[in-house]
Amino acid sequence: MLTDRQNKILKLIIERYIKDPIPVGSKVISKILNCSSATVRNDMGELEHQGLLEKTHTSSGRIPSEEGYRYYVDNLMELKKMNAEDMLKLQIVFRNQQLAISDVITKSLQVISDMTNYTAVVLGGASHENLLKQIEVVPIDDVSMIVIIVTDKGHVEHKNIHLEDVSMEEVKKTVNLINNLISGTPIDEVSRKLEFEVKPIIGNYVKQHEQLYNAFYHVFSDFTNQEVNVMGRSKMLEQPEFSSNIDRVKNVFSKLEDPELLQNITEDDENNIKVYIGKENNIDRDVTVIQTKYKKDGEEGTIAVIGPKRMEYDRVVNMLEFIKENIER
Amino acid sequence: MLTDRQNKILKLIIERYIKDPIPVGSKVISKILNCSSATVRNDMGELEHQGLLEKTHTSSGRIPSEEGYRYYVDNLMELKKMNAEDMLKLQIVFRNQQLAISDVITKSLQVISDMTNYTAVVLGGASHENLLKQIEVVPIDDVSMIVIIVTDKGHVEHKNIHLEDVSMEEVKKTVNLINNLISGTPIDEVSRKLEFEVKPIIGNYVKQHEQLYNAFYHVFSDFTNQEVNVMGRSKMLEQPEFSSNIDRVKNVFSKLEDPELLQNITEDDENNIKVYIGKENNIDRDVTVIQTKYKKDGEEGTIAVIGPKRMEYDRVVNMLEFIKENIER
DNA sequence: TTTTAGCACTTTTTGTTGACAAGTGCCAAT
DNA sequence: ATTGGCACTTGTCAACAAAAAGTGCTAAAA
Numbered sequence: 001m002l003t004d005r006q007n008k009i010l011k012l013i014i015e016r017y018i019k020d021p022i023p024v025g026s027k028v029i030s031k032i033l034n035c036s037s038a039t040v041r042n043d044m045g046e047l048e049h050q051g052l053l054e055k056t057h058t059s060s061g062r063i064p065s066e067e068g069y070r071y072y073v074d075n076l077m078e079l080k081k082m083n084a085e086d087m088l089k090l091q092i093v094f095r096n097q098q099l100a101i102s103d104v105i106t107k108s109l110q111v112i113s114d115m116t117n118y119t120a121v122v123l124g125g126a127s128h129e130n131l132l133k134q135i136e137v138v139p140i141d142d143v144s145m146i147v148i149i150v151t152d153k154g155h156v157e158h159k160n161i162h163l164e165d166v167s168m169e170e171v172k173k174t175v176n177l178i179n180n181l182i183s184g185t186p187i188d189e190v191s192r193k194l195e196f197e198v199k200p201i202i203g204n205y206v207k208q209h210e211q212l213y214n215a216f217y218h219v220f221s222d223f224t225n226q227e228v229n230v231m232g233r234s235k236m237l238e239q240p241e242f243s244s245n246i247d248r249v250k251n252v253f254s255k256l257e258d259p260e261l262l263q264n265i266t267e268d269d270e271n272n273i274k275v276y277i278g279k280e281n282n283i284d285r286d287v288t289v290i291q292t293k294y295k296k297d298g299e300e301g302t303i304a305v306i307g308p309k310r311m312e313y314d315r316v317v318n319m320l321e322f323i324k325e326n327i328e329r
Numbered sequence: 330m331l332t333d334r335q336n337k338i339l340k341l342i343i344e345r346y347i348k349d350p351i352p353v354g355s356k357v358i359s360k361i362l363n364c365s366s367a368t369v370r371n372d373m374g375e376l377e378h379q380g381l382l383e384k385t386h387t388s389s390g391r392i393p394s395e396e397g398y399r400y401y402v403d404n405l406m407e408l409k410k411m412n413a414e415d416m417l418k419l420q421i422v423f424r425n426q427q428l429a430i431s432d433v434i435t436k437s438l439q440v441i442s443d444m445t446n447y448t449a450v451v452l453g454g455a456s457h458e459n460l461l462k463q464i465e466v467v468p469i470d471d472v473s474m475i476v477i478i479v480t481d482k483g484h485v486e487h488k489n490i491h492l493e494d495v496s497m498e499e500v501k502k503t504v505n506l507i508n509n510l511i512s513g514t515p516i517d518e519v520s521r522k523l524e525f526e527v528k529p530i531i532g533n534y535v536k537q538h539e540q541l542y543n544a545f546y547h548v549f550s551d552f553t554n555q556e557v558n559v560m561g562r563s564k565m566l567e568q569p570e571f572s573s574n575i576d577r578v579k580n581v582f583s584k585l586e587d588p589e590l591l592q593n594i595t596e597d598d599e600n601n602i603k604v605y606i607g608k609e610n611n612i613d614r615d616v617t618v619i620q621t622k623y624k625k626d627g628e629e630g631t632i633a634v635i636g637p638k639r640m641e642y643d644r645v646v647n648m649l650e651f652i653k654e655n656i657e658r
Numbered sequence: 659t660t661t662t663a664g665c666a667c668t669t670t671t672t673g674t675t676g677a678c679a680a681g682t683g684c685c686a687a688t
Numbered sequence: 689a690t691t692g693g694c695a696c697t698t699g700t701c702a703a704c705a706a707a708a709a710g711t712g713c714t715a716a717a718a
């Protein structure tokens with residue numbers, strides 16, 4: 001569809017614009033390509049006609065359109081070796097044996113955010129994939145205790161509950177009952193099972209069954225389970241397209257505060273690294289999301305980097321690739 | 330020190346400026362006070378001389394100085410009844426019996442943030458005030474398990490650990506040993522006690538003591554314990570003094586991302602509601618922090634609202650007061 | 659002694675104008 | 689298919705003028 005030179009021109013314009021967000025004119029390109037600026041202008045016109053480039057006003061240089069970025073990512077971008085410095089800094093995190101796996105992930109995304117000045121996100125796995133492993137109760141004082149829920153994937157959540165006039169023995173009985181009866185149940189089905197399988201039985205064994213049942217019921221129905229971790233929110237402000245336009249920042253920030261983030265691009269369930277440019281993502285039209293899933297010992301989650309559409313695609317993809325690989329082994 | 334009229338003028342200027350951040354001239358005030366603008370100008374000059382007002386340029390109206398706000402909060406502000414609408418929305422949260430106390434706090438601060446367009450913060454108690462209550466271990470698979478730490482104030486933290494070739498029995502023994510020997514120790518002394526009181530003994534009871542000791546040692550030395558919850562970060566952008574000056578936003582945001590927040594104003598240990606204006610707080614010179622501590626069943630924490638110095642002081646103080654009272658009973 | 663009217667002065671804001679730079683589109687020539 | 693040339697458009701910047709808002713100060717009035 002595009003000639004060789006047109007591809008070259010598009011690539012040059014995009015890469016220039018990513019480095020420095022000012023419209024690119026035909027003159028600079030013509031010097032690099034050793035042809036006249038008129039030639040370049042003709043091709044630029046064609047590229048604009050195809051929707052890959054845009055102008056900011058009638059006589060300005062060109063900037064990439066959303067479709068332009070898409071085309072670039074799909075066809076033009078070359079993933080060379082990762083930058084040595086980036087590599088080194090990430091390796092330091094992974095070399096640190098002290099850290100638990102989840103901390104390593106968070107830390108390494110933090111490092112990415114610091115190095116690239118983009119925002120990074122870590123998402124925990126989905127609730128329905130966690131099975132109840134075990135619950136524990138720790139008494140705090142006469143009336144309050146802590147219920148701890150552990151899932152088979154190692155997810156832990158806890159709640160304070162207050163019970164008047166219930167002996168610790170009764171509580172222990174209930175806990176044992178629950179552990180025996182519904183351990184292994186998917187978390188979001190626990191509430192139901194509690195009602196139909198535990199409630200009928202609990203009355204025979206435990207005195208204050210009504211009160212106890214209610215307490216546990218609430219503990220489970222509140223189980224959110226989705227860990228969301230956003231790093232480097234303020235990095236968004238380092239990007240010129242945002243720092244010059246507060247409304248955009250407002251938009252993105254309010255989206256980032258909403259755990260509805262989860263829905264992100266949950267639609268495709270791709271395992272590879274995927275790039276969602278502008279309207280392709282559910283966060284905001286003005287950003288690009290690069291994300292991937294990881295799986296480690298059955299635990300799974302999503303890591304993503306959010307930046308302007310004018311993002312260093314190759315660099316970020318490389319970094320995420322590196323992290324994903326290092327997590328998974 | 331100040332005449333009656335001067336106090337009135339200062340109050341009027343500050344309250345006007347809080348509603349709408351444009352310098353206030355003598356004319357508007359003179360109309361309200363039924364005196365000539367020249368009279369007002371004289372008093373304004375005096376107020377400026379005292380450091381309570383400022384000008385943005387030689388011939389502009391006046392805006393409050395930091396000292397002006399201070400004086401206002403200390404002497405001029407009247408805490409009338411709380412706004413009925415505010416009251417209602419907060420009560421809805423507290424009426425919800427389903428929620429655990431910590432959720433109620435978070436929710437109500439979220440509501441404050443939404444209503445006022447300021448940022449709200451919930452801080453957990455300080456680490457050295459928590460004593461180790463109990464630890465629990467839940468095995469996940471052959472090599473990994475979860476260690477759960479519970480403090481006497483009901484704070485819970487957990488860590489994944491991986492142990493090869495260690496039987497569950499050995500682990501249980503170690504856990505019992507720790508629970509018996511150092512339960513009741515302040516969290517930040519646990520690592521030390523582990524080394525000097527548990528390590529020497531553990532060898533006699535447990536086979537893989539070296540490995541186990543190391544694992545637990547790490548679990549405790551990583552115990553952060555401080556829960557930090559920031560709500561409505563992006564609200565900062567709604568405030569004109571920030572949305573017109575990106576650098577300020579950057580500053581505040583990077584502070585809000587740093588859990589060094591904790592240090593906030595830990596210096597005074599006031600139990601009342603306190604207002605820290607501009608340089609009086611440790612967050613940022615351009616903001617005011619209104620904060621208070623709460624205590625509930627021995628558990629304690631801090632709640633705070635962060636906004637521009639041009640903040641609706643009376644409203645926020647009222648709201649925090651209300652929340653504090655409702656938490657504590 | 660306190661308040662006020664009046665006026666000169668300062669600064670910000672807004673709009674206009676003109677010159678200049680950057681870049682385009684297109685046509686005719688190569 | 690490529691190129692040189694040229695007319696045209698738009699944004700940016702500085703200079704300037706006029707208007708708006710508000711002050712400080714002085715001298716008179718209360």
